[in-house]
Amino acid sequence: MKTLLGLVASPRKHGNSELFIKELFRNLPDGWHLRMLRLPELDIRPCIACYQCLFGEMRCVQKDDMELFLGELAAADAVALAVPTYFLGANASLKRVLDRGLSFYARMDDLWGKPAVGVAVAGVPGLEGYTKLMVDSFLKLILADHRGSDVLYGALPGEIFLGEAAKACARRLASALTDGAAADVVPRCPLCGGDTFRFLPRNDETPSGWQRVRCMVCSNEGTIGWEGGSLRVETRRGLHPLFLTYEDAKAHLEWLRTMKDAFLAKRKELKEITRPYTAVGQWVRPEKTKREET
Numbered sequence: 001m002k003t004l005l006g007l008v009a010s011p012r013k014h015g016n017s018e019l020f021i022k023e024l025f026r027n028l029p030d031g032w033h034l035r036m037l038r039l040p041e042l043d044i045r046p047c048i049a050c051y052q053c054l055f056g057e058m059r060c061v062q063k064d065d066m067e068l069f070l071g072e073l074a075a076a077d078a079v080a081l082a083v084p085t086y087f088l089g090a091n092a093s094l095k096r097v098l099d100r101g102l103s104f105y106a107r108m109d110d111l112w113g114k115p116a117v118g119v120a121v122a123g124v125p126g127l128e129g130y131t132k133l134m135v136d137s138f139l140k141l142i143l144a145d146h147r148g149s150d151v152l153y154g155a156l157p158g159e160i161f162l163g164e165a166a167k168a169c170a171r172r173l174a175s176a177l178t179d180g181a182a183a184d185v186v187p188r189c190p191l192c193g194g195d196t197f198r199f200l201p202r203n204d205e206t207p208s209g210w211q212r213v214r215c216m217v218c219s220n221e222g223t224i225g226w227e228g229g230s231l232r233v234e235t236r237r238g239l240h241p242l243f244l245t246y247e248d249a250k251a252h253l254e255w256l257r258t259m260k261d262a263f264l265a266k267r268k269e270l271k272e273i274t275r276p277y278t279a280v281g282q283w284v285r286p287e288k289t290k291r292e293e294t
C-alpha cells in the first residue's frame with residue numbers, strides 16, 4: 001500500500017481544498033491510501049532564527065507539531081497540497097510550516113524526490129495573486145519532485161466542482177503523481193519548471209529584444225524573448241541553487257553551516273554596526289511578552 005499525504009491549508013471543513021485532495025485521491029489507482037493533515041490545526045510556532053537545527057542532532061528547539069508534520073511527510077510516498085487564497089496569497093498556515101523549513105535538511109534523505117502536486121484555490125477568478133507561486137515554492141522547498149500545479153476557482157464550499165475544470169485537474173494531477181509530469185502548456189523556467197518571473201532592469205549582457213528576468217521559484221536569472229513565433233525562457237544556474245539537485249541542496253546546507261563561523265569572525269565588526277541603533281525608538285510590547293521578560 002502506498003500513502004498519499006494530503007496537505008490541506010484551509011481551516012474550513014469540507015471546503016474546496018479538502019474536497020480537491022479527496023477527489024485527486026479518488027483518481028489514483030488501487031493500492032493507494034490517503035492520510036491528511038489540516039495545516040491550520042497544527043501548532044507550528046515561529047522560527048526564532050537560532051539555527052540550532054542545522055548542527056549536532058539537527059533538532060528544532062521548538063516543541064510543537066513540526067515533528068508530526070515531518071514524520072508524516074517522510075513516511076509518505078507522494079504529496080498533494082491544496083491551499084486557499086487569503087488576500088492574494090496562501091493561507092498563513094502554509095508559510096508557518098515553510099518558515100520552519102531549515103528543519104527539512106535534517107530529513108533530507110527521507111524527503112528528497114517525492115512526487116508532489118498542488119493547487120491554489122481562489123474565490124474570484126483571477127484574484128489568486130501569488131498563491132500558486134507559494135504552492136510551487138513550497139513543493140520545491142520540501143525537496144519534492146514537483147510534478148504539476150494549477151489554480152482553481154470557487155468561493156463557497158464545494159463550488160470548485162460546479163464546473164468540470166477542477167475534476168479534470170484532479171485527474172491530470174493524479175496521473176502526474178503516478179506517471180510523471182504533464183506536458184507544459186505555458187513557458188516555464190527550464191531549470192525548475194516555475195512559471196512566475198520578475199522583470200529585471202536590462203544589463204550589458206541582455207540581448208536586444210529580450211527581457212531580463214528572475215524565476216521566482218528557483219531564484220535564477222535569465223531572459224525571456226520571442227523566437228520563431230513562440231515565447232522562449234532561458235535561465236542560468238546562479239550562485240545559490242537551493243533545490244535543483246540533491247547535491248545543490250546539500251551544498252546549500254553546508255553554506256548555511258559556514259555562517260556560524262562567519263558570524264563569529266565578524267561578530268565584533270557587526271556589533272559596532274548594530275550598537276548605535278540599540279536605544280533608538282520605543283518598542284510597543286504586548287502584555288504577555290512583558291510578563292515573560294520579567
Ligand SMILES: Cc1cc2nc3c(=O)[nH]c(=O)nc-3n(C[C@H](O)[C@H](O)[C@H](O)COP(=O)(O)O)c2cc1C
Binds near residue numbers: 124128
Ligand atoms: C480571509 C479570506 C481572504 C480571502 N481572500 C481571497 C483573495 O484574495 N482572492 C480570492 O480569490 N479569494 C479569496 N478568498 C476566498 C477563498 O480563497 C475561497 O473561498 C476558497 O474557496 C477557500 O478555500 P477553502 O474552501 O478550501 O477554504 C478569501 C477568503 C477568506 C476567508
